[in-house]
Amino acid sequence: MELAVTDITKRFRDMTAVDRVSCRMTKGVYGLLGVNGAGKTTLMRMLCTLLHPTEGGITWDGEDIFAMDGSYRRILGYLPQEFGYYPEFSVHDYLMYIASIKGLRPAAARRRAGQLLETVGLSGSERKKMKKLSGGMKRRVGIAQAMLNDPKILVLDEPTAGLDPNERIRFRNLISELAGERLILLSTHIVSDVEYIAREILLMRGGKICAAGTTEELIEAMPARVWRVPAAKDQAGSFMKSYKTANMKAVRDGVELRLLSEKRPAEEAAEESATLEDLFLYYFGEKAGEGNV
Amino acid sequence: MFKYELKKIFFRTGSIIAMGILLLLIGLVCWFATDVYYVDRNGVKQRGPSAVAKLRAEQKAWAGYLDEKKLRRVIAENKKIKSSPEYQSENETDREIAYSRGQGFEDIRTLLNKSFAREFREYDYYRADRLSEESALRFYENRVKLLKEWLEGEANEQYSDGEKAFFISRYEDIETPFYYDYATGWSRLFEYAPTLVMVMLLVLGYLVSGIFSNEFSWKADAVFFSSYYGRNRATAAKIAAGFCVVTGVYLTAMLIYSAVVLLYLGADGWSCPVQILFSGWKSFYNIAVWQEYLLIWAGGYVGCLFIAFLGMWVSAKTKSAVLAVTVPFVLIFIPSFLGNIRFSLVGKILGLLPDQLLQMGNVVGYFNVYSFGGKVVGAAPVLLVVYAALIIPLAPGMYRGFRHMEIG
Numbered sequence: 204m205e206l207a208v209t210d211i212t213k214r215f216r217d218m219t220a221v222d223r224v225s226c227r228m229t230k231g232v233y234g235l236l237g238v239n240g241a242g243k244t245t246l247m248r249m250l251c252t253l254l255h256p257t258e259g260g261i262t263w264d265g266e267d268i269f270a271m272d273g274s275y276r277r278i279l280g281y282l283p284q285e286f287g288y289y290p291e292f293s294v295h296d297y298l299m300y301i302a303s304i305k306g307l308r309p310a311a312a313r314r315r316a317g318q319l320l321e322t323v324g325l326s327g328s329e330r331k332k333m334k335k336l337s338g339g340m341k342r343r344v345g346i347a348q349a350m351l352n353d354p355k356i357l358v359l360d361e362p363t364a365g366l367d368p369n370e371r372i373r374f375r376n377l378i379s380e381l382a383g384e385r386l387i388l389l390s391t392h393i394v395s396d397v398e399y400i401a402r403e404i405l406l407m408r409g410g411k412i413c414a415a416g417t418t419e420e421l422i423e424a425m426p427a428r429v430w431r432v433p434a435a436k437d438q439a440g441s442f443m444k445s446y447k448t449a450n451m452k453a454v455r456d457g458v459e460l461r462l463l464s465e466k467r468p469a470e471e472a473a474e475e476s477a478t479l480e481d482l483f484l485y486y487f488g489e490k491a492g493e494g495n496v
Numbered sequence: 497m498f499k500y501e502l503k504k505i506f507f508r509t510g511s512i513i514a515m516g517i518l519l520l521l522i523g524l525v526c527w528f529a530t531d532v533y534y535v536d537r538n539g540v541k542q543r544g545p546s547a548v549a550k551l552r553a554e555q556k557a558w559a560g561y562l563d564e565k566k567l568r569r570v571i572a573e574n575k576k577i578k579s580s581p582e583y584q585s586e587n588e589t590d591r592e593i594a595y596s597r598g599q600g601f602e603d604i605r606t607l608l609n610k611s612f613a614r615e616f617r618e619y620d621y622y623r624a625d626r627l628s629e630e631s632a633l634r635f636y637e638n639r640v641k642l643l644k645e646w647l648e649g650e651a652n653e654q655y656s657d658g659e660k661a662f663f664i665s666r667y668e669d670i671e672t673p674f675y676y677d678y679a680t681g682w683s684r685l686f687e688y689a690p691t692l693v694m695v696m697l698l699v700l701g702y703l704v705s706g707i708f709s710n711e712f713s714w715k716a717d718a719v720f721f722s723s724y725y726g727r728n729r730a731t732a733a734k735i736a737a738g739f740c741v742v743t744g745v746y747l748t749a750m751l752i753y754s755a756v757v758l759l760y761l762g763a764d765g766w767s768c769p770v771q772i773l774f775s776g777w778k779s780f781y782n783i784a785v786w787q788e789y790l791l792i793w794a795g796g797y798v799g800c801l802f803i804a805f806l807g808m809w810v811s812a813k814t815k816s817a818v819l820a821v822t823v824p825f826v827l828i829f830i831p832s833f834l835g836n837i838r839f840s841l842v843g844k845i846l847g848l849l850p851d852q853l854l855q856m857g858n859v860v861g862y863f864n865v866y867s868f869g870g871k872v873v874g875a876a877p878v879l880l881v882v883y884a885a886l887i888i889p890l891a892p893g894m895y896r897g898f899r900h901m902e903i904g
């Protein structure tokens with residue numbers, strides 16, 4: 204059970220959305236972390252055979268997924284970032300339809316849909332029309348839909364976008380629950396979504412995977428260190444221009460900054476242990492003033 | 497999954513409105529087609545079932561072979577009425593009373609007008625009134641004579657010798673005398689069928705336009721195409737749904753329309769030659785009324801299916817429902833803008849456009865023929881065969897176009 208991505212590139216005209224990406228995934232949760240436009244969705248679409256890579260290949264247990272055709276899609280579940288549905292369908296109709304195009308027999312589909320609605324906390328809403336559901340409920344139907352065929356590979360593109368903090372926590376738990384014997388690839392730009400549940404995190408920027416590994420490995424490998432720096436109010440600005448700043452909090456006699464730097468940024472600075480948030484900042488963050496050129 | 501494809505089509509406000517419009521239109525067309533009046537002996541126009549019954553009874557009294565004896569009687573009766581004081585009167589009611597007396601043979605009188613026209617393409621409403629009883633002899637002969645004159649004169653350039661010979665032989669081969677019967681049910685049915693079929697096609701075009709493209713506009717495409725059957729069976733189910741919608745709606749609408757008109761006006765005259773109908777006198781298709789009815793059914797069905805499939809094919813290729821809805825509009829309205837050029841090369845091409853299928857009743861009256869290696873064939877069978885054959889590659893065409901879609 205291995206999904207291997209080898210040097211894939213996807214170009215749209217003159218724009219390279221995914222640039223020579225390689226990675227290997229087996230079972231467990233993988234978090235694909237990146238800012239807007241990093242190429243996450245494009246990469247996932249290729250993994251779901253919706254787009255052909257311009258270069259490179261993707262294999263499942265050594266077989267090309269495009270050549271596998273139906274037999275690959277049979278073990279695939281996908282929740283797209285923009286999850287579309289048939290507005291006039293009831294939740295039940297929707298799930299039954301998707302089950303049918305996933306090759307489930309009606310009796311099995313009914314059973315499975317019932318179980319999944321319970322898992323995602325929607326039993327009782329079967330007769331509701333899709334268009335009348337709240338955003339969070341739609342996402343949950345989206346997850347249920349992706350899980351109908353009990354996929355070995357579950358691809359979730361920003362499943363937590365637009366969810367409130369409570370929903371977000373429920374979601375995280377749900378994903379851990381679903382993990383089991385499958386490969387889950389989950390994209391997000393919110394660190395906490397994957398921090399504790401992902402077995403491995405892939406950091407994506409400008410179409411490239413710029414770092415990958417477990418949280419510990421990534422933090423270990425991060426070139427910068429994290430410092431807590433007390434400073435006077437008027438000094439804060441100059442610190443923030445020179446260093447990536449994770450946090451600033453007001454204290455009694457000034458401010459306290461959390462900075463990323465390879466070297467000690469100031470005499471009074473105290474080193475702290477880094478978190479995934481810091482890592483995210485290190486790879487994707489900007490110093491104050493950058494970016495508004 | 498087929499069942500859900502149908503749900504996707506019909507569970508939309510737009511589709512419900514479209515079906516409502518179609519029902520309304522069927523009602524309207526039925527109403528127009530059955531709006532027949534009878535003028536009673538007091539010169540008063542009557543409508544409704546009893547009027548139909550009276551008209552039918554009077555016309556049925558004239559049913560039978562249109563031989564010399566019968567035509568002489570018609571000419572004589574007509575003369576009598578036309579020389580009556582009521583007919584000569586300035587008074588509107590008196591003239592209606594005169595008309596009332598001739599209602600039974602009015603259809604035959606119009607055939608006399610046609611047969612004795614000075615020119616092939618002329619129609620003189622009063623021609624029959626000037627005929628002597630002896631002319632009855634020349635009723636069938638005239639038909640051929642006018643055709644020949646036309647082919648040698650006005651239409652000389654438009655047809656090859658083979659085609660001319662074809663028309664003449666069709667005219668000469670027809671069995672005479674014609675058997676006449678009351679056939680108002682059929683002539684009314686034929687008259688309004690094109691309107692019904694064309695509007696039905698627009699509704700059908702709308703219904704099927706979203707079958708493919710809505711997956712994209714609903715953003716349901718990603719889940720669809722990443723599913724096991726998305727790129728094969730589920731795509732095929734869409735084509736099947738399109739086919740069944742066209743077939744189901746067409747059959748239902750035509751059945752309702754035919755049933756209403758024929759039950760109300762009567763289906764008498766089904767076995768008469770189409771030449772006894774006002775629209776059929778000149779037709780070179782030597783067929784019976786029921787055969788023209790079948791042609792209208794078949795033509796309408798093939799036409800609707802072809803155009804609807806063409807629209808689906810366009811939307812499967814372009815992801816656009818708008819383009820798909822445009823197809824039927826263009827195919828129906830462009831030819832009518834180009835006018836009634838029925839002859840010459842342009843006419844030959846126009847005669848083969850799919851809008852012709854929707855009005856087979858008219859095609860039966862047109863002089864459109866096509867030659868294939870010396871053999872001359874009328875437009876009606878050519879249209880049916882050509883478009884039935886063109887439908888076949890459209891299905892695999894849209895299948896391939898849709899299943900290979902990239903979602904990016």
Ligand SMILES: Nc1ncnc2c1ncn2[C@@H]1O[C@H](COP(=O)(O)OP(=O)(O)OP(=O)(O)O)[C@@H](O)[C@H]1O
Pocket residue numbers: 215218219220237238239240241242243244245246284392904
């Ligand atoms: N079909 C397309 N045609 C042209 N450019 C595209 C297409 N799809 C994506 N792109 C471009 O590719 C880049 C990567 O887009 P992608 O959607 O993969 O990013 P993402 O990481 O998913 O971003 P987000 O977090 O906003 O969802 C973007 O610059 C985008 O404009």
Ligand SMILES: [Mg+2]
Pocket residue numbers: 243244245284360
């Ligand atoms: Mg995205």
